[in-house]
Amino acid sequence: EIVLTQSPGTLSLSPGERATLSCRASQSVSSSYLAWYQQKRGQAPRLLMYDASSRATGIPDRFSGSGSGTDFTLTISRLEPGDFAVYYCQHFGNSRGTFGQGTKVEIK
Amino acid sequence: EVQLVESGGGLVQPGRSLRLSCKASGFTFGDYAMSWVRQAPGKGLEWVGFIRSKANGGTTGYAASVEGRFTISRDDAISIAYLQMNSLKTEDTAVYYCTRAIYSTPYWGQGTVVTVSS
Numbered sequence: 001e002i003v004l005t006q007s008p009g010t011l012s013l014s015p016g017e018r019a020t021l022s023c024r025a026s027q028s029v030s031s032s033y034l035a036w037y038q039q040k041r042g043q044a045p046r047l048l049m050y051d052a053s054s055r056a057t058g059i060p061d062r063f064s065g066s067g068s069g070t071d072f073t074l075t076i077s078r079l080e081p082g083d084f085a086v087y088y089c090q091h092f093g094n095s096r097g098t099f100g101q102g103t104k105v106e107i108k
Numbered sequence: 109e110v111q112l113v114e115s116g117g118g119l120v121q122p123g124r125s126l127r128l129s130c131k132a133s134g135f136t137f138g139d140y141a142m143s144w145v146r147q148a149p150g151k152g153l154e155w156v157g158f159i160r161s162k163a164n165g166g167t168t169g170y171a172a173s174v175e176g177r178f179t180i181s182r183d184d185a186i187s188i189a190y191l192q193m194n195s196l197k198t199e200d201t202a203v204y205y206c207t208r209a210i211y212s213t214p215y216w217g218q219g220t221v222v223t224v225s226s
């Protein structure tokens with residue numbers, strides 16, 4: 001069973017700063033099945049990225065994804081007030097899905 | 109507009125059963141796989157399972173934590189996906205979301221709350 005480990009657990013940054021979030025898989029996975037979500041308190045998750053580096057519809061280009069194999073990254077180039085939230089990576093493979101434990105991006 | 113509306117949540121005693129429903133609209137339900145994801149209070153997202161479309165065999169897959177206790181089914185005639193939950197445990201307490209597709213989906217319901225407690 002693949003385990004996704006996200007780091008850091010919490011990222012404290014100011015608006016305008018760059019955020020770099022990591023998602024590491026316990027074994028090599030296909031980047032075709034690696035997604036990122038944003039979740040704000042009390043809301044359902046919002047799809048940001050799919051296939052590791054493709055932005056979902058309506059997602060601004062300050063969000064970007066990269067990586068392959070076991071190491072994947074979500075980068076937010078310039079944080080805006082609405083970006084402070086919890087971020088999850090997700091993988092699907094061998095008829096099983098899994099989420100990372102999440103990274104909270106909070107205002108410093 | 110794609111809409112997913114979950115229902116059926118509530119308070120249930122450990123060991124009992126509950127069935128959740130996800131009513132879909134705004135798309136051809138039978139063409140899509142459907143999934144369930146849950147979130148325990150104050151915790152992260154946990155993938156629960158999926159059901160493929162009938163054209164893709166209607167097969168299912170489950171997380172290890174629920175396999176053998178939970179069953180996902182679908183009724184394409186009325187555009188509803190179900191999550192049958194048996195032998196419930198206190199650790200099954202969560203908000204349960206249904207989603208369209210198995211992976212990387214922008215379509216989520218608003219969630220229904222399941223509380224397992226004596």
